[in-house]
Amino acid sequence: MRHFEMDKLKAQGGSVGQSKYHESAIKQVCGNANYADDNPEPHGCLHAYPVLAPITSGFIKSIDTSKALEVAGVKRILSADDVPGKLDIGPVFPGDVLLTSHEIQYHGQPVLVVVADSYATARRAARLVVIECEQTTPILDIKEAIKKEHWVRPPHSLQRGNSEQAINNAAHQLTGEIHIGGQEHFYLEGQIALAQPDNDGGIHVQCSTQHPTEVQHLVAKILKKPFSFVNVETRRMGGAFGGKETQGAPWACLAALAVYYLGCAVKMRLARSDDFKLTGKRHPFYNQYHVGFDENGLIEGADVTVNGFCGYSPDLSDAIVDRAMFHADNAYYYPAATIKGNRCKVNTVSHTAFRGFGGPQGMIMGELIMDDIAAKLGKDPLEIRKLNLYKKGRDTTPYHQTVEQHILKDMIAQLEESGDYWARKEAIKAFNASSPIIKKGLSMTPVKYGISFTVQHLNQAGALVHVYSDGSIHLNHGGTEMGQGLNTKIAQIVAHGFGVDFDAISISATRTDKVPNTSPTAASSGTDLNGMAALNAVNTIKERLINFISEHFEVDSQSIVFKDNLITFSKGEISFSELANLAYMNRISLSSTGYYATPKIHYDRAKGEGRPFFYYAHGVALSEVEVDTLTGENTVTRVDILHDVGSSINPALDIGQIEGAFVQGMGWLTTEDLQWNDKGQLASFGPANYKIPAIGDTPAEFNVNLYNSANPETTVFRSKAVGEPPFMLAFSVWSAIRNAISSVANYKYTAPLDTPATPERVLNAIEQTASWFKEHQHG
Amino acid sequence: MIQFLLNDTPIEVQECSPSLTILDWLRTKKGKVGTKEGCATGDCGACTILVGEEKTNSNGNPVWHYQTMNSCLLLLGNAHAKHIVTVEAVTTGLYPTLNDLHPVQRALVECHGSQCGFCTPGIIMSMLALYINNPCYPGKKAAIHALGGNLCRCTGYSPILLAVEKAYSYERKNEPYSAMAAQFKASLNTQYDDDVPFLKNGPRKFYLPQNAKQLVELKALYPHAHLVAGGTDFAIELSQNMLLPDVIISLSQAKELCTISDNNGELHIGAALPYSQFVDAFYNYYPESKELFERLGSNQVRNSGTLGGSIGNASPIGDPAPLLIALNATLDLLSAAGTRTINVADYFVDYKKTVIKSDEVISKITVPKRPESLKLACHKISKRFEDDISTVCLVVAVEQAQGLISNARCAMGGMAAIPKRAAHIEQKLNTQPLQVNTFIDAATAINDDFAPMSDVRSSAHYRTTVSKNLLQRIGIEFCGAQPSSNKNNNNIAITRISHASL
Known part of the structure; x- marks a missing residue:
């Protein structure tokens, strides 16, 4: 069954829609939920640590490992020459090298790997290797990369209508630009892999990864072995956020390489500072816009250019910049549009997936444009936003997909009322007029986020369901658990499908030998894809059971209902566990795989036309902030969110995703200040100087509600993806800070505010706004 | 030898790397992997444990007091005579149900306060310390202070804050730890009373002098020894910068x-x-x-x-x-x-x-004793409000007589290679009237006192600008009036941002 047919086998249980606790919650609070570093190490386990390039750009002249080899406990030092198979581990396009033996393209790039009998010894010895290099001039500035057309992948553009003409014909024109900071994932569990020889002749890898299949493929390729040689297992991750989609693989590959030579288990774990330096982050961007609009603020044409700071290699940047382009409209209709995207090559670590996958860096353009238009026309920004929303008849995106669901208008209306937008707006204006130092700001911003991998073949999933003869159920699927509650939701789906208790379902680690050829757990698609695959497996087994019951008990299959651990039919009932045993005794197969592929989607990238997204998820946030005009310090006093998850499978988990994503987005836009120094070294390389939100940063008042609306598309139980979309609700905080700053100029001017809006950037914007006001006050 | 109690088990160690942290010891030597390493630099709190220490209460009786520490910063030797409590001791048993859990654990589950779960053991330990030390819910501000050092990347913290309060809604559970610790204390091997507790690993040694005399004698004997007290900075040198000192002398128990x-x-x-x-x-x-x-x-x-x-x-x-x-x-x-x-x-x-x-x-x-007329203002600017290093730290103390400033002392951190007084600013404050304009005027001397650098925390320009602005704010705080002509507001509270959640 490729696609799920909702009405064919109605699920009857009660699990779906309930706020079940996370399946690992009790283990987590007791400290016995094991992560990859926590399982007992195999006897004689060795530890590997990388040797890092000492320069940002250049060539290796010589390497001296003698001092490192003298350290007691060091077993071997491996280099690129020791890799028997492919050295390139680029996930889509070549360019990411496992170890470099010649060219150095970013500071800290791994050159060798030291294997020793302890973690500390391997790490200490790695620092004793002396690498002499010839330095070349690195490219670190994105504008220089643009000027020199230094790309990791060719530029791409989307076009609909003649935007240049539309802009020029409009009553008003505006241009603007913004630098958008990157973001470190700061998953609490750092990168780690444990590889060991498998008794069946292959290699077994326990790894913290969102993409076990890719790790399997890459390990096999570097060792020149078939995929079946490698089995990758992931029980749970201590957070990932996109940072373990491709970035988990190098460490698994290096550990496996060491296993290949040393014949025993090898663990590789990066210290936090090296995790910061050696793994890709959310792409910083530098974007520009040019728009034309009428006297009401209605956009007539828009040109947006997004420039992603990709680092030294393609990694996933092609698709990430594509998603930034797809989302440069956010929720707003551009009647004519040209969206350009550049993939800039710079000498840093290669930037990668991070919750939103380029979407946030594109969507901020929509919000920047709305605020700038409002300031230019002296109107309320929310009025401009409402005016420009997609609506029937104005519903074609720059990539020619028709937006079919128009719920944002109603969602905004609900939040305007429940959040008391207009009264608070007036109260804030009055407050600001009488408060010379502290200024308040308020902003409501919407989110429209496209769901599906834009790389089409990834939109598929598999699952494996076993019913044992006592009626207990074992579930396995291709998705990975990183805290989002995927296992919990899929267990609810399976329990619901069989009409049994949630507790009847056991879930085990994701393994490439159980469900093959999986896609990464990414793009918010985990439940949509794997949940449906699991439900299809359930339905296969249920169909067999229904056929068996109707034959065995001679009843009409239409009368059979699975509910409350019972199967009822016209002649009576039987418990699920009795049925399982009876079916077993009658030689009915109680195990099945399930498969799913997303329907409807298609996209012609050459033309920039199609339907890359199955559907859109929506949300609206209203944030209030206070800004200190003497220091630029700011704080979020209240946030109200209304978010669209379709029919929720687990409201508590969904709200948890919304709150967590919002705060993570807020961190990206305010305190998380990723910096490289002028030599190309990462300057913010640890939690001491890279600040993610702490507990006191959570909004003082934080109201989150789910919008009541089923997904019109046939997703699993009409739910919607929730992992990424709420991240972008945090634009309301950045926009509210701009709103507070613009009060300094009596709302007649809105200074540019690059992100993250640190106290320093906010103070600069305040100074700029004050001087604008001084200039224009008397004129 | 050093001796301490780990959960319910007495520990004696002598041969061990002197630079080992409790975190590494727990995870690599004891298989206690519930305590997680998130950063190993004391910034994330995933490795939070409770450390119990014997104190004397107001009646003069010995009591055990439990508080949180980052086990990544606590050197093994510094645990001597203490009670180390890890997450494994909070609920024992292999397959606990919801009803078996400690109230703080149960509350966190019921509030959906764990997602990926990696920070969770540390969160639990911080919640537990707050619970043990407060018989009633101490309020949101206390909860935030207790958990300010526990980073969570998944939840956004709301459910965790709810759980802190909810833990008090169940029947109160008394802590069993001080009874264990008292028993341990009674059984403590006292035959080495006059000796300095120590650890050694080949030529490398860790000494824990118990009094000042032992301390200065050891320092005279090993003049190049590294000194450590709490270890909140030094432990990072050991575990992250791979420093391998021959001799470490800990001051932490010199009475x-x-x-x-x-x-x-x-x-x-x-x-x-x-x-x-x-x-x-x-x-x-x-x-x-x-x-x-x-x-x-x-x-x-x-x-x-x-x-x-x-x-x-x-x-x-x-x-x-x-x-x-x-x-x-x-x-x-x-x-x-x-x-x-x-x-x-x-x-x-x-x-x-x-x-x-x-x-x-x-x-x-x-x-020194506070002078009667002293006015003091302390300001810290950082990117994040909690647990962050200062971009600028500015402290001003002035005295006054007949409305004039005297003995102005203005000291700043983050503005020079050392924490330093601002002589020119002080000079412009002294003998001037205590009013806002005096501070605004004195602030103009900032460039005479400091030429700060630009670094990862901020630009030099911001450091200078914000210091000037803070001096203006201090003037407002001291004088209780606005610098502008606006007469409606001379309320000090709204001249300064306060962290909204606190």
Whole structure:
């Protein structure tokens, strides 16, 4: 069954829609939920640590490992020459090298790997290797990369209508630009892999990864072995956020390489500072816009250019910049549009997936444009936003997909009322007029986020369901658990499908030998894809059971209902566990795989036309902030969110995703200040100087509600993806800070505010706004 | 040998790497993997444990007091005579159900307060310490202070804050730990009473002198030994910078260095006394210093870190130094030859360079009695409100007579290679009227006093600008009036942003 047919086998249980606790919650609070570093190490386990390039750009002249080899406990030092198979581990396009033996393209790039009998010894010895290099001039500035057309992948553009003409014909024109900071994932569990020889002749890898299949493929390729040689297992991750989609693989590959030579288990774990330096982050961007609009603020044409700071290699940047382009409209209709995207090559670590996958860096353009238009026309920004929303008849995106669901208008209306937008707006204006130092700001911003991998073949999933003869159920699927509650939701789906208790379902680690050829757990698609695959497996087994019951008990299959651990039919009932045993005794197969592929989607990238997204998820946030005009310090006093998850499978988990994503987005836009120094070294390389939100940063008042609306598309139980979309609700905080700053100029001017809006950037914007006001006050 | 109690198990260790942290010891030697390594630099709290210590209560009876620490910063040797409690001891048993859980655990499950779960054991330990030390829910502000050092990347913290309160809605569970600890204390092997507890690994040694005499003798014997107190900075040198010192001498249990006394308003603070054990006495006389101490590191760090460590470390951005300089505090430097006392301001020579001699240790900080007319203002600017290093730390203390400023002391951190007084600004404050414009005018001298650098925390321009603006704010705070012509607002509260959640 490729696609799920909702009405064919109605699920009857009660699990779906309930706020079940996370399946690992009790283990987590007791400290016995094991992560990859926590399982007992195999006897004689060795530890590997990388040797890092000492320069940002250049060539290796010589390497001296003698001092490192003298350290007691060091077993071997491996280099690129020791890799028997492919050295390139680029996930889509070549360019990411496992170890470099010649060219150095970013500071800290791994050159060798030291294997020793302890973690500390391997790490200490790695620092004793002396690498002499010839330095070349690195490219670190994105504008220089643009000027020199230094790309990791060719530029791409989307076009609909003649935007240049539309802009020029409009009553008003505006241009603007913004630098958008990157973001470190700061998953609490750092990168780690444990590889060991498998008794069946292959290699077994326990790894913290969102993409076990890719790790399997890459390990096999570097060792020149078939995929079946490698089995990758992931029980749970201590957070990932996109940072373990491709970035988990190098460490698994290096550990496996060491296993290949040393014949025993090898663990590789990066210290936090090296995790910061050696793994890709959310792409910083530098974007520009040019728009034309009428006297009401209605956009007539828009040109947006997004420039992603990709680092030294393609990694996933092609698709990430594509998603930034797809989302440069956010929720707003551009009647004519040209969206350009550049993939800039710079000498840093290669930037990668991070919750939103380029979407946030594109969507901020929509919000920047709305605020700038409002300031230019002296109107309320929310009025401009409402005016420009997609609506029937104005519903074609720059990539020619028709937006079919128009719920944002109603969602905004609900939040305007429940959040008391207009009264608070007036109260804030009055407050600001009488408060010379502290200024308040308020902003409501919407989110429209496209769901599906834009790389089409990834939109598929598999699952494996076993019913044992006592009626207990074992579930396995291709998705990975990183805290989002995927296992919990899929267990609810399976329990619901069989009409049994949630507790009847056991879930085990994701393994490439159980469900093959999986896609990464990414793009918010985990439940949509794997949940449906699991439900299809359930339905296969249920169909067999229904056929068996109707034959065995001679009843009409239409009368059979699975509910409350019972199967009822016209002649009576039987418990699920009795049925399982009876079916077993009658030689009915109680195990099945399930498969799913997303329907409807298609996209012609050459033309920039199609339907890359199955559907859109929506949300609206209203944030209030206070800004200190003497220091630029700011704080979020209240946030109200209304978010669209379709029919929720687990409201508590969904709200948890919304709150967590919002705060993570807020961190990206305010305190998380990723910096490289002028030599190309990462300057913010640890939690001491890279600040993610702490507990006191959570909004003082934080109201989150789910919008009541089923997904019109046939997703699993009409739910919607929730992992990424709420991240972008945090634009309301950045926009509210701009709103507070613009009060300094009596709302007649809105200074540019690059992100993250640190106290320093906010103070600069305040100074700029004050001087604008001084200039224009008397004129 | 060192001896301590791990959960319910007495531990004796002698042969062990002196640079091992409790975190690494737990995970690699004891298989106690519930305690997680998130950063190993004391910034994330995933490795939070409880450390119990015997104290004397107001009736003079011994009681065990439990508080949180980052196990990544706690050296194994410093655990001597203490009770280490890890997450494994909170609920025992292999397959607990919801009903078996401790109230803090149950509340976190029921509030959906764990997602990926990696920070969760640390969160539980911080919640547990708060629960043990507060019979009733102490409020949101206390919850935030207790958990400010526990980073969570998944939840956004709302469910965790709810869980802290919800834990109090179940039947209260008394802590079993102090009874275990008392039993351990009674059974403690006392035959080595006169010896200095130590660890060794080949030629490398860790000494834990129990009094000042033992301390100075050891320092004289090993002049190049590394000194450690709470270890909140030094442990990172060991575990992350891979420093391998031959001899480490810990001040943390030298009893004279762990006391506080109040001599008629003059505070004598032992150099090895953790922040959390003296700040209340400090707030008695200088409530303005809350701004710095409440935001200094995290709760875990304040439970381990010491004034002696901060000063001894000579960081240009340690927040206590500007405060102590502005308050005209002094340091006692102790050696086998005796004690010399110097002004804190004179201690710092250049970046990480101080006047201390190789046989000396910082033993005591003396804060003089508060002058009657003193006005004090403490300001800290950082990217994040909690647990962040200062971009700029500015402390101003002035006295006044007949409306004129005297004895102005303005000390700043983050503006130079050392914590430093602003002589020109002070000069422009002294003998001037105590009014806002005096401070605005004095602020113009900032460039005469400092030429700050640009770094990862901010640009030089911001440091200078914000310092000037803070001086203006201090003027407003001291004088209770606005600089502008606006007459409606002379309310001090709204001239300064307060963290909304607190």
